[in-house]
Amino acid sequence: MTDTARRLLPMLGHTKGKRSAVTCALKCDNACADAVCNTSANSYFRDIASREFSRRSALGTGAAGALTLLVASQTGAGSAVAAPGGKGSNALPFTAIAPVDALVDDMTVPQGYGWKPVIRWGDPIFRTSPAFDANKQTAAAQALQFGYNCDYTDVLEIEGSKGRRAVLFANHEYTNENIMVPPTTPAAEVRGIGKAAHGLSVVELERKNRNKPWSYVQGAPLNRRYLTTTAYEVTGPAAGSDLLRTKDDPAGRSILGTLGNCAGGTTPWGTILSGEENFNGYFVAAGTSDGDRRYGITSKPTARGWEIDEPRFDTRNAGYENEKHRFGYIVEVDPFDPASTPRKHSALGRFKHEGANVTVAADGRVVAYMGDDERFDYLYKFVSTKKVQPGSSPAARRANMTLLSEGSLYVARFQGNSVAEIDGTGTLPTDGAFDGVGEWLPLLVDNKSVVAGMTAAEVCVFTRIAADRMGATKMDRCEDVEPNPRTGKVYVACTNNTNRGVGSSAVADEANPRTQNRDGHVVELTEAGGNATGTRFTWNLLLVCGDPARNPSTYFAGYPTDKVSPISCPDNVAFDSAGNLWISTDGQPGTVGFADGLFKVGLEGAERGRVQQFLAVPRDAETCGPIIHDQDGTVFVAVQHPGEDGDWAEQASLFPDYVPLGGAPRRGEAALPRPSVVQVYRASEGRRDEDHNGRGRKRQGTPRR
Template sequence: MPIARRQFLRSGSAAALVALVGEARARPAGDGRLGFESVPATLRDAVTVPPGYEARLLYPWGAPTGIAGAMPAFAPDASNSAAEQALQAGMHHDGMHFFALDGRADRGLLVMNHEYTDEQLLHPEGARPMTADKARKSLHAMGVSVIEVELGPDGWRQVLPSRFARRIHGHTPMRIAGPARGSPLLRTAADPAGERVYGTFANCAMGVTPWGTYLSCEENFQVYFGASKEALPTAGAAQQRYGLGAGSWVDYWRVDERFDLAKNPNESNRFGWVVEIDPFDPASTPVKRTALGRKHQESATCTLTKDGRLAVYMGDDSNFEYIYKFVSRDKVRPGSDAAARAANRDLLDRGTLHVARYDDDGRGRWLELRHGLGGVDADSGFAGQAEVLIHARRAADIVGATRMDRPEWIAIDPASGEVYVTLTHNVSRGRPGMPAADAANPRAENIFGGILRWREAGGDAAATSFAWDHFALAGDPDLPGAGARYPSAEADAFGCPDGLHFDTGGLLWIQTDMSGRAIGQGPMAALGNNQMLCADPASGRIKRFLVGPSGCEVTGCVLTPDRRSLFVNIQHPGETREGTSGTPNSAWPDGTLPGSARPRSATVVVRRRDGGIVGT
């Protein structure tokens, strides 16, 4: 998700692909897939779904999580305390997953991220002045929710209370694990050993391990740290690569020394990681897995290598950043029960981190990020592997990885094994002093983004080479010079793809994140509000399935195992402020007109009225 839009708070060769891996897809087309009626682009302040479908509200910001004996109701005037917010749904829902209980499709745990806060909405009197209580409430409004849900005669509902219910947030105790554990760069006065940390925040996309744990990704952590101009030391190269010292969205540092870069310069190094959470054990301690590298973490998509090890694909969501892959040293112990979670407890702590290079001929390579290789050594400022992981961006710079147009969510086609990544946009591409367009990022001042895909050599996630092409270059195809290119003439147009998810039937769900200030304006005029589309990679058809309310981002989706229920997150409705009063441009889901209610991010459930499989 871009930083600039929050300032008010804040061509490759398809032939090469086929030549390397042969026939890429065995899935037949024309089997009734995408049988729904496409939803028109619209600017309505509502959730719009196809005829024959319904969308119901499930878990909005401020709803009780379901912790026994502590279920405070949402206060419409935002007067809930920090302690109450720690027991309620956080703000700005993002990536999520459904963990079935006892293998059932009608009962499970829904685990989701809460990415950031709108301080104007979170507090009755708004963002200013910042106080210790406001900072505490704000940190409690981010992180992760674990809720229990079940399907009954009247649809899906929360199970209240639930023994699984849990909120993980900016004050939750966590362990640091992996090669960077104990590094001098992770030590603070509060944690001289560099082994424990309080909290996770800026939680965006996610992943799921084969053994049934949830991987939450810390994205734009840098904007929660700051200092006065007089006290802030000159930011070094390492800090600058992560955007530290450029100012903060929320001035925690004024009331909490932990976020003061001048007083605690190492605290920021303890964020930007993948956090592993066991959703089935509310007493378990979340773990930050340093072997996966530190970045503006977006996505942690897991798959098995041919020999049974784990590969984790990750994006770094900023302009001109990279795509990464971690491959574990050890094989995955099979299963997804408590015994399997225990057997794989440390699997993510040992392995090899790689970064991608996309060559102009439609091929690419995974470049190893290891101390002593490719110029990543003491001479370039890396004392050891811990520093390589803490400063993964700098290591990727040195080995010559390809600078991408904001790599975000990553999804793997269950039929072909191809890996898809959304490149949301990069309007700086090709501007003076900025990297020029290249084969993998072919458009200068790329306002629309696109979806790139690759297939690993031999179909093995452990391979060090791959072939790639563009699945779609997004944008309005009727707009001269837009450069839009879709895989089929039967493709609805979209802009700024972000969320990405393959269901078990092989349908690709695409979610968009156009800036609130751009929606309905200029080159985005024909695209409507942010939306979710469904694609059939075999035929190239893409159909618009859902359009969100005004100002929102549509992000995070997952289907139940029977594919008859689709959970979707609606983030920051009303993000754009209207008029001199700064009124949000949405009142969804509680109001009808802007200003009639505080807009609330929320999870909705979409089902076919006839109970059939969603998307067909």
């Protein structure tokens, strides 16, 4: 490894187990090697014990009626929500796979299932797109091809296609140019390729029938790439404010590009929400202001060096001081209108958004739940001012696409029921649960600030500072946050926080019960009275993660720990039609030594807390964007950063084509890893000749340094 590469990898030698330091550098700008951003003295559990409110008042006195709503898009896309109480589908029976060593370069699926890529990095998506050639890649070619490191995905069927046509959305979180292009590529071209591989992609899919796997359609009418040159409209209180104005956009209403996209969500009206997460690593700033420090923006050169080519990425340049304020939002795009202008919704706040997931409350307003993926940052929700318009008319859809522009923004404060018993070991309290009550603290009410000394625009741009002032609870990296469409309960994946209880950092509390929390946990939250728009909730920990065979401080909702699959670092969550929770992981190689994967978790009755591993991804990869189409017998995942620890001369993975190094690849294949959206499905006579049947070539060994 070169000296330059080592300077970009301060986590080298500090990551645990088989976790790649390259991922830390390129994905989150070595966040764990830097000082904690949240140094506020706002309250956490041990400070607010005297303010505990009653469990009875949190639960409320009546049950709000459930509202099941399907608002179809103009083209008829949408996802029906199963009625509560139904049995759901059992189209995905499987025997849990054994944990897979993190150095195995294979996609592992259950017996009786096969897998096949839907689309890979570099696949051409327009009629004019050149075929992928890793040895001759250019920025111009990449702009016409599927981007790198896909994260959030969704597949929405097109009305009237009888299950044979759909659109796939994927965002692209970050790039690793070291393994993407030959080292002889000119530096400026490398930067251009990386830039063009960011953003978002929409592609049409087709299949012969429901028993066949999906394939993407090159040149289809709905195909689109969203690049760093794509204009995004700003909505909400920050639109037009002095905080967003630059010399290129003096009105402060139009932003070029989206960066660091992570998880997302699909709205009831058929649009896609994508969260801008680790945007701080793309900007150079003075690094001395409260805002810079709170968002981790520094004066050091960025890993990708885009500031060399575009002055807006060095916000010390005159006229670009506010460019850093123009990222960190929830983005909304319409996958069924390739000519539409995407939006950045400032009313949902600016922070490291993992994603946003929307539900419709009983009164017709929409509620979006969001997590800030930073150590000791917060859990949020947004409640719209206006109500959803039912139906699929163009007028209703236009109205619904304004719902996230005006509303109330809240941040969560938790209180435990067993405060005195929490000592950081993860020992279960004597009442038999990690649980308690909580409240949603308002930051904005109908787009007006309720934070003393801050305008509405300031709350939207400096949301973390506003939440600090209101006394929110510091959490262990809230990542994906999703309401269960059957029960309305909300599930929060807290990935980990090795700084919990270290030095002057916040100590363990009942919602984050372990000091140096390496394995993470999952919070189950119930809104008071079933009212998603209210300000009170109860909560419990569904899972306190880890490998129970090696870590006694694990908890699986009371399910026997010797009968579960070990799970660590929960990241994205999804649900099947029966209401089971599915969790994808990011970081298991560094905690339990196993490959990241996808896990099914029971939530009710005797199955509650039962964790079963469904799949494992290849070496160095992370499991992202799970979609559970169990009634179709299909699961989708995005396989992100396979082979991260390699370099051009010695790749660490050959996923998904598994072309031997030095071998003769078929058209469209290459002897290097390609992040991909993958479909996993039950094997059948009609599929065996088209899938990989889980038989990738395995390469084991020590990660190359």
